[in-house]
Amino acid sequence: MRAKLAVYWTGSCGGCDVSFLELGPGLLDVLSQVEIVFWPALVDAKRQDLERLPPRSIDITLVNGVLRTEENAEMVALLREKSRFLGAYGACAHLGGVPALANQGNGILEAVFGPGFRPAPPFPEAPEDTPPDLLPEALPLDEVVPVDFVVPGCPPPAGLIARFFEAALSGGLQPGQVFAEEKALCEECPRVREERRISRVLRPHEVLPDPEKCLLDQGMVCLGPVTRGGCEASCPKAGMPCTGCLGPTPKAGDPALALLSALASLVRAGEEGEAAFPEENRILDGLVDPIGTLYKYAFAKYGRPLRRLARRREEVRA
């Protein structure tokens, strides 16, 4: 019997849905082994059809996108009820993703439209046609419903998608499974790492990196040491640092803290007091926008203490 599959997107760019096409003709084999019961991008099944299904009647549901509106939250609750296995697919559902950088608290409506924008219906007689309100914060999937497994990445690389379908279609899906390596990306990166002391943090446009050497050794902030492997180090191979889309390794935990700790070990430590190494004290000056750099995909998941701190600071000031 074919496995019943659902795919749904919330606040998403669409890249996760397109990523299935990266399987190429291999997609035909997958499609021949599943019955798609709900996948707005692909077939015409409706929310009503979904509501009519008995609980736990969908074998596997993949949700991509961040939770940005009330409706997103409602839909994933509904899908959870109808599904045996429900997984986070892609960095937004897994960690909040890039759109969750909005959780730093910039006013979205005002930034987009200027002051004075208030959503309203086109005709006062139809108040139900007012555009919906946004959630106060963008949330990853597991903040609203229990998540059984994760296919990480922005978007998930073809190799991991194939690995996922192989497990899912042979009945080998395990609760808690993350379809990426537990080991760090560095393990699969062909660049040579010597753990050199760095003299300056460099931004990618400031230097043309040596093609063979570790980017971190060359002073670039590469999240490879704290990020799961599984993409064959595609970004470092192309000359650009890893930005962490597969999420932190279990060992690393909070990626910003882990990477800062790794960076600190590459900076020569002083023994004669703070003022003794004025040069070294400025090494991290190149690390501008630490939130966007170290929490690019994971701010919703790990940035909460920082957000609490910022709020507290404002309260004290007031």
Added chain:
Amino acid sequence: MRRITIDPITRLEGHGKILIYLDEEGKLRDAILQVPELRGFEAFVRGRRAEEMPQITERICGVCPEAHHLASAKALDAAFGAEVPQPARLQRELFYNAYIFSDHLLHLVFLGGPDLLLPEDVGKAERNVLGVLQRFPELGRQVLEVRAQAQRILALIGGKAIHPVFALPGGVARPLPKEAQTEIAAIAARLVELGKTMIGVFHEEILPRPEYQSLLLAEEAWLPTHYMGLVDGSLAPNFYDGQVRVVSAQGEELFRLPGDQALGRIGEHWEPWTYVKFPYLRDFGWQGLRAGPDSGIYRVGPLARLNAAERMATPLAQEEYERFLDFFGEKPVHATFAYHWARLIEMVQAAETVALLAKDPALTGTEVRGKLGKPGEGVGVVEAARGTLFHHYVLSPEGLVERANLIVATTHNAPGIGLSVKEMARALVEKGKLDEALLNRVEMAFRAYDPCLACATHFLPGGVPVAVEVYDAHGNLLRRLEG
């Protein structure tokens, strides 16, 4: 007042919604397209590192990340006052044409394709990518294979195909390895071959069908607007670079300007009932949501680019362009359903351009970074598959983003899509045809644009799943139709 909701959103996807209002006599009062989704990129890019913008803004759209990636890089080139060296420019331009090919192919076969390739009496359940694969198994497999190879070009140059990482202010991340060029050149020949195949499919399977001909010529799908597109020095469309040319609804050139100056000619109007802004040409002012030669509304995308240009840049595309103009016998072509045909012509130009650039020995040159000046303000413009895309940044002295404004393709087209929907609705209401044909026709009216409302609808082979609800003047539900 009666209210008809065509709602793929609150019910299903959350990406776009059409609201139709009728007065007491049953005449159309208004029909609007509402976008109730907002992720707010303009807000949270503030304070980000400038060089990260190509990788952040591409997360706006996972179907056309390449367009945001390079519009962003070009805005940064300008903001840092950098000249992009030839090898870097070639990498970007080849990459970009491979993307246009891949994206247009996706729409022609899997998104718009089911409307065009399958007979009209095919049921909704089959009118999707699976239906196309079933009826055209050989073509389907060939398309999946060749598209995967086009994506391979994107990965070879961009590092990754979806959400590439290679563009930086003033250039690209690294020189392209020689073996990559060899592989790209081999793939390029296959892209051109498939382009020829698709022209054949169009002339044998699509154009002769009376349903398609009647759509092409239907009055309610004939929208006289101005048109915008990037052109090169010979007035052929160029996807990656060139000047922004706008021609009027009567076909006269209104202006031809570099991106930053063109941006100054565009105003943005907003309405409280939608999260999408409405751009218009400032010279005309905002005249309300209506078409015509004295309105400021213009369109972008494949049809608009062909109208804004005078010729195509490559031989096979030029041949097909001439057949296209012969068919309509006049220019600009205002037929909304001609977007599909225009897309095919552009796809062929993109394939031929990839093949041409793949032979250039400078592609693997090692000079890939231009000298950067002090960060300031810059505008970048490219032609995304769906139309002109502007990125405009103001940077701080530290090279962080202070302000960003983006006008994306489907935003330019939001007024046009809204009007196409409205005209289609008006025609159907006047004919009293509030049945399933309404659903199909309205869906097809906006699918012609391959719209990217939160990057959704252009990946919808079976069409946006919609429901239409008809209410009487007292708000009672009269009928509910599902697509």
